Amino acid sequence: MLHALYLLGTASFAASGVLAAHRARMDPFGGLVLAFAAAVSGGTPRDLVLDRHPLYWTHDRVLLVLIATVES
Known part of the structure; x- marks a missing residue:
């Protein structure tokens, strides 16, 4: 459920x-x-400040496909 809400938020930022x-x-x-x-600008600084590597969007291909789908 939480992952679905996460994807919904990412899609809404990509749409904006x-x-x-x-x-x-x-x-x-x-x-x-x-x-x-717009979709990754919030989490990237968060991951850099918290020293989380790799960045969240680099290892979750679903996000990249979702962003490309929203754009088309």
Whole structure:
């Protein structure tokens, strides 16, 4: 259940990045970049401060597929 909520939050942040790219009239690659940046920007500094390696999004391929799916 917790993992499903985690994926839902990631998808919503990715969607906000896609919407920002759409408002800025970016191409699909720009939308993918903003979706990725919005989706992982909260957890990456957290992992760096807590000295957790590897970063959470580098070993969970489901997140990368989810972000790419939201963008398309």
